[in-house]
Amino acid sequence: MPEHRDDADHDRWTPRHSAELYGLEDWGGGYFGVSEQGTVVAYPHGSPEHAIDLHEVVRGLEARDLQPPVVLRFDDILAHRMGHLRRAFDDAIAEAEYQGRYTCVYPIKVNQQRHLCEEIRDVGRTLGFGLEAGSKPELIAGLALTEGHNDMLFVCNGFKDEEFIETVILAAKMGRNILPVVEQTHELDLIARSAERHDVTPRFGVRAKLASGGVGRWAGSAGFRGKFGLSVSQILAAVDQLREQELLDGLQMLHCHIGSQIYDIRTLKYAVSELTHLYVELVKLGAPMGVLDLGGGLGVDYDGSQSARDSSINYTLEEYASDIVHRVKAICDDADVAHPHIVTESGRALVSHSGVLVFQVLGSRTFPDEPDQALVKRALEQDSDETPQPLLDLVDAWERLQDGADPGEVYHDAEHALSEAVSLFSLGYMDITCRAATEEIYWAIGMRLLAEEGDDLPEDFADLPDRLGDIYFSNFSLFQSLIDAWGIDQIFPIMPIHRLDERPDRRGTLADITCDSDGKVDRFPGAAEPETTLPLHRLRKGGDGGPAGEYEPYYLAVFLTGAYQETLGDLHNLFGDTHAVHVVANGDGGWSLDEVVEGDTVREVLRFVQFSPDDMRRALRKEIESAVASKHLTLREAVRMRRFLDDGLDGYTYLE
Numbered sequence: 001m002p003e004h005r006d007d008a009d010h011d012r013w014t015p016r017h018s019a020e021l022y023g024l025e026d027w028g029g030g031y032f033g034v035s036e037q038g039t040v041v042a043y044p045h046g047s048p049e050h051a052i053d054l055h056e057v058v059r060g061l062e063a064r065d066l067q068p069p070v071v072l073r074f075d076d077i078l079a080h081r082m083g084h085l086r087r088a089f090d091d092a093i094a095e096a097e098y099q100g101r102y103t104c105v106y107p108i109k110v111n112q113q114r115h116l117c118e119e120i121r122d123v124g125r126t127l128g129f130g131l132e133a134g135s136k137p138e139l140i141a142g143l144a145l146t147e148g149h150n151d152m153l154f155v156c157n158g159f160k161d162e163e164f165i166e167t168v169i170l171a172a173k174m175g176r177n178i179l180p181v182v183e184q185t186h187e188l189d190l191i192a193r194s195a196e197r198h199d200v201t202p203r204f205g206v207r208a209k210l211a212s213g214g215v216g217r218w219a220g221s222a223g224f225r226g227k228f229g230l231s232v233s234q235i236l237a238a239v240d241q242l243r244e245q246e247l248l249d250g251l252q253m254l255h256c257h258i259g260s261q262i263y264d265i266r267t268l269k270y271a272v273s274e275l276t277h278l279y280v281e282l283v284k285l286g287a288p289m290g291v292l293d294l295g296g297g298l299g300v301d302y303d304g305s306q307s308a309r310d311s312s313i314n315y316t317l318e319e320y321a322s323d324i325v326h327r328v329k330a331i332c333d334d335a336d337v338a339h340p341h342i343v344t345e346s347g348r349a350l351v352s353h354s355g356v357l358v359f360q361v362l363g364s365r366t367f368p369d370e371p372d373q374a375l376v377k378r379a380l381e382q383d384s385d386e387t388p389q390p391l392l393d394l395v396d397a398w399e400r401l402q403d404g405a406d407p408g409e410v411y412h413d414a415e416h417a418l419s420e421a422v423s424l425f426s427l428g429y430m431d432i433t434c435r436a437a438t439e440e441i442y443w444a445i446g447m448r449l450l451a452e453e454g455d456d457l458p459e460d461f462a463d464l465p466d467r468l469g470d471i472y473f474s475n476f477s478l479f480q481s482l483i484d485a486w487g488i489d490q491i492f493p494i495m496p497i498h499r500l501d502e503r504p505d506r507r508g509t510l511a512d513i514t515c516d517s518d519g520k521v522d523r524f525p526g527a528a529e530p531e532t533t534l535p536l537h538r539l540r541k542g543g544d545g546g547p548a549g550e551y552e553p554y555y556l557a558v559f560l561t562g563a564y565q566e567t568l569g570d571l572h573n574l575f576g577d578t579h580a581v582h583v584v585a586n587g588d589g590g591w592s593l594d595e596v597v598e599g600d601t602v603r604e605v606l607r608f609v610q611f612s613p614d615d616m617r618r619a620l621r622k623e624i625e626s627a628v629a630s631k632h633l634t635l636r637e638a639v640r641m642r643r644f645l646d647d648g649l650d651g652y653t654y655l656e
Contacts, residue, residue, distance in 0.1 A: 018500035021535060023525055026304025027493045031077050031353050032559065038501030040557065044076030050585040055498040057583055057591060058358055058555055066596070067656050068555065069359040069476040071566065071580040073116065075594065078354040079123045085346060086127045088321035096325050100339035105130040105155050107296060108138045110347030110563050115582060115595050121145050125152065132345050134158035143171060154178040155293065155343070165190040173200050181255050182206040185234055192245050205253025205293065206230055206238060208278055212271040228257045232278065239285050253291035254279045261348065262297035264308040265315040265323060272327045280335040292340040294324060298349040302560055303491050303525035311491040348563040355562025358497065359476040361554040362547055362655065364508065364539055366470045367443040371398060379437035388430045390421035394441040407449045408458055418442045443468065469533040470508030474556065475547055475655050477575035478512045478519045482558060483568045491523050491530055493559045496537060504535035513655065514573045547655035571608060576600025576653045603649045613649050620645055
C-alpha cells in the first residue's frame, strides 16, 4: 500500500495523507476522493464538481431505518464508464479510419440485479450497446429487458437445448436483433431443425476455441482445453455441413472466449490476431460473416498498481480499444476483407466501480501494548514452590526492552520463553495465572517491536503483523457480499469512509459475523505485493446502543464490488442480500435515493431453505404458552420472547 508523503506536514495528519495511504487515486479511477472533513466522497461523473459524501449517505440511510451493511450503487458512475468505453472505441475507429462499427454487449451474469440491468439498457440504448445471456433465465430476462428495443444486439452464449434455440429463432422472427452462438456441434442441428420448422433463415455465430491461452485465475478457460467453443477442425466441418444444408448464409458472427480479468495486454493482442485470421479464412470459405465478437476479459485495476498481476491491469481503456481496432483492420486489409462489426462483452469493467459495500465495525480484538502489571504481580507473588523460569525470563526481557535493549534480540528471547511456558502448562507444571502472565508480556513485547520498527521489520519478524494484528469484527457476510475474496483470493480496496483526518493508529484484519473461520479478509492492496493487514483507527468508546454496542460507529467500505459479488454470494448462516440503494447527485450539490432495494428478511431466507415461518412461529408460540402455564416463564418474559420472535422474522438478517 502506498506510503504517505514524507513532507513538512508529516506530523500533522491530513485527509490527503489518508488518500495516499489507502491508494485511493490509484484504484479509484477518478470516481472517489477524500473531502476536507476526512470523509470519502464519490465523484459520479468522474470529476470533483459533483461530490457525494459516503459517510453522509450512510447516516442518512440510518435515519431512514436502513442500517448497514448496504450496497451503494452509483448509476452515474456506471453511465460514465459506459460512455468512456464508447469514446475509446470511437476515437480508435476514427484514428485508424476503420470502416466497421463497434458494440459492447453487457453480460447479464456479471450482475443480474434488475435495477442495474435496466440502467445499462437505458444508457446502452443511447450508446448503441446490447446485452448477452448465457442461460435460459438470462435469455428470458434479456428478452423482457429489450422489449420495445428490438434493434439492440442480443448475443446468446452458453450451452443450449432445443427449447433455448427455438426461443431464439422465434424471437428473431419477431424482429429481435438476436444471435445465438454455437458452443457445441450438435447445436447446428438444433438450429437447422428449428429454422425449418418455422420457415426462417437463421442468423447465428460460432465460438472458436483458440490456441492463444488466457492468463491469471481464468487461464484454463481458454486454449485447446477450454470449456467453450469449437476447435478449428470442428469449425471447418461446420462450414461444410452448413453449405450442404444451405444454411451457410446464416453464419454471420465469429466469437471467442479469452478469459476474465485479462491483466496483460499482450494476451489480448495474441488472441485478437488469431481470431481475426480465422475470421478472414471463414469469409474466404464463403460465409458472409460481418460480426467479430472478441468476448470479455477487459479488466479492472483492483489494487491500483497498473501492473500485469491478477488484481490489476497494465493497460488503459484507450490502449485496449486501439489495439483491437488496429489489429483487426491490419489483418483484414492484408486479406482484402471488409472490416467487421467489432463486439466486446464487457461487464466487469463497466459495473465494478459503481458498487460500494459499506458496513459497520462491531468491535475489535487487540493485543496489549503493556502487560497487565497486576496480573504479572499476582503470578509472581502467588504461593508456589517455585516461579516458572519462562515467566522470569519474560519479565527480564520486558525490563531489558524498557532499558533500551535491541528489540529483535528481546523478541527472540520472548519467543523461546513463551514456547517453554506452553510446554510446561501442557505438562501440568504451570498454572493458569502464570500462563496468562507469560502471554501478556510476550504480546506486549511484540507490539512494542511493531510500533518501533513499523514497516521496516527485519525479515525474521515479517510474520509479526499477521500474528499480532488486530481483528476488527464487522457486520457483514464475506460469503454473501464479497465471495470472490474468499473463493479466488480476489483483492478489493478497503478503507474507512470517515475519520480520514486522523492518522490510523492500528493495523488489522477483518472478520465477518458468520460462524466460519474462513469468514475473514486478510489480503489488501499493496505497493509491491498484497498487504496482510490494513491501517485502521482505534475504536472509540461511547456507542449509542446499536449493533456496535459500546463503540462509536466506525464504517468501512469495500470498493469495486459492482461485478459478480451480488450474484455469486450464498446464504451461509442464512445471511441474505444486503440493502442496496441507488444514489444520484442532485443539481444543488446534494444527493438523493433513486431506488431503494431492501435486503432480505429472516422470513424470506427461511423460505429459501424450505422452512415455513408461519409454522415455526405457531409452534414456538405454543411452546411459550406452555412455558407460562408451567411457570418456567413469567408473562412478561413470554411477551418479550414472542416480541423477539415476531420482530426477528420480519427483521434484517444482519445485526441491527
